[in-house]
Amino acid sequence: MAIQSTRETYYEAIINQGYTRRDFMKFVTFMAAYLGLKNSAIGQIAKALETTPRVPIIWEHYQECTCCSESFIRSDHPIVADIILDKVSLDYTETLMVAAGEQAEAAKHETMKKYHGEYILCVEGSVPLGSDGVYCCIAGRTAIDQLKEAAEGAKAIIAWGSCASNGCVQSAKPNPTTATPIHKIIKDKPIIRVPGCPPIGEVMAGVIVHVLAFGKLPELDSMNRPKAFYSKRVHDSCYRRAYYDAGLFVESFDDPNAKKGYCLYKVGCKGPMTYNACGVIKWNNGVSYPIQSGHGCFGCSEDNFWDNGPIYERLTNVPGFGIEANADKLGKVAAGALAVGVGVHAVAAALSKRKEMRKRRKAGQANLQDIEN
Amino acid sequence: MGTKLYKRVYVWEFPVRLFHWLNAAAILVLVVTGLFIGDPLALMENDEAYKTFVMGTVRYVHFVAAYVLLVVFLLRIYWGFVGNKYARWKNFLPFGKNKAKKLGHVIKHDILLVPEKKEDYYHELSIGHNPVASTAYLIFFVLLAVMVLTGFGLYSQNASWWLPKLFSWVPPLLGGDFGTRLVHHTTMWLIILFIIVHVYLVIYHDVVEARGEVSSMISGYKFARWERFRSFVRRKEKIRKILEEPVEEEMMS
Numbered sequence: 001m002a003i004q005s006t007r008e009t010y011y012e013a014i015i016n017q018g019y020t021r022r023d024f025m026k027f028v029t030f031m032a033a034y035l036g037l038k039n040s041a042i043g044q045i046a047k048a049l050e051t052t053p054r055v056p057i058i059w060e061h062y063q064e065c066t067c068c069s070e071s072f073i074r075s076d077h078p079i080v081a082d083i084i085l086d087k088v089s090l091d092y093t094e095t096l097m098v099a100a101g102e103q104a105e106a107a108k109h110e111t112m113k114k115y116h117g118e119y120i121l122c123v124e125g126s127v128p129l130g131s132d133g134v135y136c137c138i139a140g141r142t143a144i145d146q147l148k149e150a151a152e153g154a155k156a157i158i159a160w161g162s163c164a165s166n167g168c169v170q171s172a173k174p175n176p177t178t179a180t181p182i183h184k185i186i187k188d189k190p191i192i193r194v195p196g197c198p199p200i201g202e203v204m205a206g207v208i209v210h211v212l213a214f215g216k217l218p219e220l221d222s223m224n225r226p227k228a229f230y231s232k233r234v235h236d237s238c239y240r241r242a243y244y245d246a247g248l249f250v251e252s253f254d255d256p257n258a259k260k261g262y263c264l265y266k267v268g269c270k271g272p273m274t275y276n277a278c279g280v281i282k283w284n285n286g287v288s289y290p291i292q293s294g295h296g297c298f299g300c301s302e303d304n305f306w307d308n309g310p311i312y313e314r315l316t317n318v319p320g321f322g323i324e325a326n327a328d329k330l331g332k333v334a335a336g337a338l339a340v341g342v343g344v345h346a347v348a349a350a351l352s353k354r355k356e357m358r359k360r361r362k363a364g365q366a367n368l369q370d371i372e373n
Numbered sequence: 374m375g376t377k378l379y380k381r382v383y384v385w386e387f388p389v390r391l392f393h394w395l396n397a398a399a400i401l402v403l404v405v406t407g408l409f410i411g412d413p414l415a416l417m418e419n420d421e422a423y424k425t426f427v428m429g430t431v432r433y434v435h436f437v438a439a440y441v442l443l444v445v446f447l448l449r450i451y452w453g454f455v456g457n458k459y460a461r462w463k464n465f466l467p468f469g470k471n472k473a474k475k476l477g478h479v480i481k482h483d484i485l486l487v488p489e490k491k492e493d494y495y496h497e498l499s500i501g502h503n504p505v506a507s508t509a510y511l512i513f514f515v516l517l518a519v520m521v522l523t524g525f526g527l528y529s530q531n532a533s534w535w536l537p538k539l540f541s542w543v544p545p546l547l548g549g550d551f552g553t554r555l556v557h558h559t560t561m562w563l564i565i566l567f568i569i570v571h572v573y574l575v576i577y578h579d580v581v582e583a584r585g586e587v588s589s590m591i592s593g594y595k596f597a598r599w600e601r602f603r604s605f606v607r608r609k610e611k612i613r614k615i616l617e618e619p620v621e622e623e624m625m626s
Contacts, residue, residue, distance in 0.1 A: 222545045233530065233550070247416050247427030266413065273550035275530075299551065308551040314412060316555055327555065328412065331562030338566055342573045345486070352486040353581050360583060363376040 007053035010212065014049075024049075034206040034281065035218065036228045048213035055212055056111050056119040058150055059093035062143040063136050063170050063179055064125030067198040068161040069095050074284065075201030094138065105139050112153050120211060121154035121189075123147065123182050126163045126170055130178035147185060156190045156217060157182060158207065162300060165193035165225075172306035183224065190217055193224045195276075197300035202281050203229045225275070234271035234297045237279030240264070258294065268312040269296030276301045377493075378599040379584070384459050384501055385593045392449045393590055399442040400564065403520075406435040407561055436528065443521050446514075459501030467508040476504040483577070495598040498582065506574070513567050516560055523547070523557040 008016070014024050025046065032042045059069075092108040099107055111119060125143075128135035133142035151157060159182040162168035170179040183191045194207055207226055210218040218226040235241065243249070243263040250258040250267050265272070271279075274297050278289040290297055296312070299305040308316045315326035385393075409431050416427060453462035463469065467476065478497035481487050484505070502510065525536075526543030527550060544553045579586035589595045599605050 222542065223549075231530075236531065242422040245429035245432075246422040246425040247413055247429075247431075248422055248425070249413060249415065251415050266415075270551075273554060275549075302551055303548045304551070315558065316551060318555065318559060327558040327562055328408075331559075331565065334562065335565055335569060338569050342569060346573070346577070348486050349577060349581065352488050356489055357581070360376070367376055 009050055009053055011046075011050040013054060030202075031206055031209045031213075034202050034228070035210055045209065045213045048215075049209075052212065052215070055155075056115045057122055058108060058111060058119055058154075059122040060124065060146065060150060061094045062123065062125030062127050062138075062147070062163075063177070064161065064163045064168075066095055066124070068124045068163075068204070069093075071196075071198035071201045072160075072204045073201070075205045101139075108150075112150065116153040118155055119153065120156055120158065120208075121150050122158045122160055122208075123164045124160045126167050126179040126181055127185055128170075128177035129180050129185075130176070135177040144185065147182070151186045151189055154189055156192065156211065157186060158192045158194060158211070159183065160194055160204065161199055162195045162197045162305070165195040166303040168197055169306050172304070191224055192217055192220065192226060195225065195230075195301040195303075197298075197305075199301070200229075200277060200281050200283060203277055229277040229281075230275045230301070232275065232277070232280075234274045234276050234278050234291070235269075237277075238271055238291055239279065240291060253294075261294075264291060264294075264296040266314055267296055268310065268314060270299030270302070270305070270308075271297035274299045274302050274305075379596040380599050380602060381594045382500060382597050383593050384457075384595045385589055386457055386460060387593065388448070388452050389456060389460050390590055390593055392445050392452070395441060395445045396449075399438045399445065400568070402438040403435060403442065404561060404565060406431050406438065407558075410435060411558060439521075439524055439528070442517065443525070446517055446521060464502055465507045465511040465514070467504050467511070472504045475499050479503045479505045483574075483581075493600075495601060498584075500595060500597050500601075509567070509570070513564075516564055516567065519560045520557065520564070523553045523560070526553050527557065 011024065014027075015021070019027075025042075028046045028049065029042050032039075032045055035041075037045075061069075092104065092111060094104075097104055097107075125136075127133070127143045127147055129144060133144040136143040138146055159165040163170065163179075164182045167175070167179050167181045170177060171181070181193075183193065192207060192211075194204060196203070203226075206228065207218060210226075218228060221227050221230060223230075235244070238244075240261060240263045243261070244265055248257065248262045250262045250264050252258070253267060263269070269291065271291060278297070279291070282289045282292070298311065299308060302308070307319070310317065310324070313326070315328055318325050318327055318330055321330060410428070413428060413431075416425070450462075452460055453465075458464075475497055478494070482489055482494075483503075499506075522540060522543050525540035526547075529537045529539075529541040529543075532538055544550050547553045547556055575586055575590075578584075584596045585592075585594060
C-alpha cells in the first residue's frame with residue numbers, strides 16, 4: 001500500500017501531460033460509449049481514473065508485426081496512447097521504451113518484483129514452442145521462457161491481436177515454428193483475448209480502460225473475448241446488410257453491382273462468420289472499414305482465418321482434400337460417383353436376381369389365371 | 374402353381390409415417406434453401422434493396438424448416454420409447470438377437486448380390502428395418518443431430534428466444550462460425566448421399582422382394598410370409614397332432 005500511495009493516479013498523469021479536465025471528461029465519455037455503458041458509468045470511470053493509482057503494464061512482443069501497437073496509438077483519442085504507452089505506466093515494451101539492452105531488462109524485472117501480483121501483462125504475438133522455442137528470442141531468452149516469467153506475477157493477461165489470441169498467420173498450416181496463442185500456454189491467469197489483425201484501436205483502448213477503471217475484466221464471452229465488442233457478427237452490423245437480405249450481390253469486383261455497393265457475400269466476404277465491431281466503430285477514427293471500402297471482410301478476428309480460405313470465395317475449403325476442394329465440389333463428385341454406383345448395382349441386381357424374379361412373375365401370372373371373378 | 378401365402382402386417386404406425394414425410398419435406402426444403410444460401414443465384418434486379426427480400430425469405434424458409442426438423446427429430450426419439458416393436462430404439466442398434474444371420478444375408482445377397490441358393494429364405498428377411506438399414510438410420514440420426522447442433526449453433530447468435538440460444542456453445546467447440554459452417558455444409562452433402570442410397574434401396578427391395586416396401590411408408594403395411602406367424606405355427610402343430618392321432622380303429626368300426 002505504501003507503494004501505491006506514492007504512485008500518481010491516471011487523472012494526475014493526464015493533467016500533468018497537459019490535457020485539460022474537459023479533455024479528460026471527453027475521453028471518459030468516449031470510453032463509456034465504446035464499452036456500451038450507460039450515462040451513469042461516465043462518472044464512475046472518471047472517479048476511478050481520478051483515484052486509482054496507475055497499474056503498471058508490461059507489454060511483451062513475441063511473434064508479431066506490431067500492427068496491434070500501431071492500431072492502438074491510432075485510436076481516435078490520443079489520451080489512451082499518451083497515458084498508457086508514452087509516459088506513465090508502460091514499464092516495458094520493446095517497441096516504444098527508451099531503455100535498451102540490460103537497462104530495459106532490469107527495468108522489467110524491477111517492475112515484476114515491485115508490483116508482483118498487480119501488474120497487467122499485455123502480450124502481442126504468439127509464442128513458438130517448436131525446437132524448444134528458439135524461433136523467437138529476446139535478450140537471449142526464448143519467448144516461452146519470458147512469457148512464463150512475466151505471467152507468473154501478472155494480475156491478468158491481455159492477449160492483443162490474432163497472434164496472441166489465436167496464432168494468426170504464423171500458426172497457419174504447416175505452422176513450422178509451432179506458434180501457439182497465449183491461452184494455450186498460460187492456464188492459471190485470467191486472459192482476455194482481443195483478436196483482430198490488428199484489433200480496432202478503440203477496442204483496445206476500451207478494454208484497457210475497463211480493466212484500469214473497474215479493476216476487473218470486462219464481461220467476456222465463451223471464447224474469452226470482451227462481449228462489448230465481439231458479441232455481434234460484422235455481417236449483423238453491416239450497412240450493406242439490406243442488399244444481402246434482398247439477395248443483391250456483387251458477382252465480381254468489376255461489375256456494376258460492386259459500383260452500386262451491393263453485398264460482397266459472393267466474392268468471399270467473411271462478415272457472416274466474423275465477430276467484431278468493425279461495422280460499428282470502424283477504423284481510422286470512424287472513417288471506413290473494409291466492406292465500406294469495397295472489399296469483403298477478411299475474417300481476421302476469427303480462429304485460423306488464414307486456413308479458412310479461399311479469400312475471394314464464399315465456401316471454405318474442406319481440410320484434407322487439397323486446395324480448391326470445397327464442400328460443394330466434393331459433394332457433387334461424391335453424389336455423381338454414388339449415382340453411377342447405384343446404377344451399376346441396379347443393373348447387377350437385375351442380372352443376379354433374374355431367376356428369382358422370373359419364377360415369381362410366373363407364380364403371379366398363375367395367380368392371375370386362378371382369379372375367380 | 375400360385376404364390377406363397379402372405380399376411381398383412383401393420384409395421385409403420387401413423388406417427389412414424391407422419392414423421393418420415395415431414396422429415397423428407399423438411400430436408401428437401403432445407404437442402405434446396407441451404408444450397409441457395411451457400412451460393413445464391415445472381416438476381417437480375419435493378420430495384421432498390423428494400424423492394425426485394427429474396428435472401429431474407431429463403432433464410433426464413435430455411436429456419437422454419439429447421440424448426441420442423443428439430444421438432445420431428447425430438448418426437449421421433451420419443452416415439453422410439455412408446456412406439457411398436459419396429460419403431461423402438463433397439464431396432465436401430467446393429468446388434469441383438471437373430472440380427473447376425475439377417476445382417477449376413479443382407480450383405481451377401483443384397484449388397485454383394487450373390488444369387489440366392491435356397492428356395493425359401495424368408496427367415497432371413499426382416500419385417501421392419503433390416504440390420505444394415507437400421508445401422509444406416511442410426512448414422513443418419515447422428516447426421517441430423519449434427520445438422521441441428523451446427524445449424525442452431527450458427528443461428529443462436531441472432532436469436533432472442535431461449536431455445537436456439539441453448540445451442541450457443543456449439544460454434545466455440547468447432548473453432549468459431551467458420552468451422553461450424555464447414556461442418557454444417559459438409560454434413561448436408563452426406564445427407565444427400567444418404568438420400569440417394571435410401572431411395573435406391575427402397576425401390577430395390579420393393580422390386581426384388583415384392584413385399585410392399587415403397588407403399589409401406591404410405592399405408593403402413595408390409596407383407597410377410599404366413600409361415601412366420603405364431604398362428605401358422607399353432608395351426609401346423611394342430612394338424613400334426615391330428616395326423617398323428619391313431620385313426621385306424623374308428624375307421625375299422
